Amino acid sequence: MTRREAWGAALIALGVLAFWWATAIWAVPAQDSAGRQVVFFYQGVSGSAITGWIQLVSLLGGAVGSILLASALIGRIRRRRLRRSVGWAACAVAxxxxxxxxxxxxxxFLAAMGIGDDVELTAATGQSVLVTQDGFDGDVVVIYTKYDRFHYVMNRQADDLAGFPRVKDRDCHLVDLDGRLRLTCGADSVIINPT
Structure with missing residues (x-):
């Protein structure tokens, strides 16, 4: 086995493993026991963005590995006509x-870049919420409350905060009101009942 074949096989195997990990393992848990959506959020980066980068790298690595492996294997064919035919066929397929x-x-790449906005806000008491807004027209705003160290669970939609200016561009504050939270973004306020 040549070095090119080894690198090709390793990149393909790594790409397949990373893609499987991103789609099958990384998505767990998708819902809590009450059936509410749970999202991963770590150091300002959402789980979908991390998954997108893993998938992007695995796709590119798999493509490069396929090129390395195919060119090395085609080069092993001893008959000149057959080698050229297979090479042209592989080029046509590519x-x-x-x-x-x-x-x-x-x-x-779009998934990796994060099509929408994610804003994490923390109250003085340490309670935090994650506010997401879609990246197209900004009409879908969803508020998530802390689930565990790296996960947030869907709490409610906040149509009052939808539209422009976007949530990330407003001066937003989170205040604890005896067990309930008030999220204020500019002139708009939303009450959140953490569960």
Whole structure:
């Protein structure tokens, strides 16, 4: 086995393992016992963005590994005509797969960049909420309350905070009101009942 074949096989195996990890393992838990959506959030980065980067790297690594492995294996063919035929066929397959691969990489990149906004706010008492706003027109704002160290559970939608200016661009504050939380962004306020 040549060095090129070893690198190709290793990149393909690593890409498959990373993609499986990102899609199967990283998504757990998706819901709590009450059926509410749970999201991962660590150091200002959402779980979907982390998953997107893992998928993007695994896709690119798998593509590079496939090129390395295919070129090394095609080079092993001893018959000149057969080697050229297989090489041209592999080149045609790569050209036909390029648009599909570009679309997949584009959407993985969008997921990695985080299409929406995530704003983490903490009250003076230490309670925190995560406010997410979609990246298109800003009309969907969802508030999540702390679930555990790295997870937030969906609490409610906040239509009062939807639209422009975006939540991340407003002066937002979180205040504890005897067990309830008040989220104030500019002139708009929302009451949150942490559960």
């Amino acid at each position: 050209i036909l797969a390029a648009p599909y691969s570009a679309v997949v990489v584009f959407f993985a």
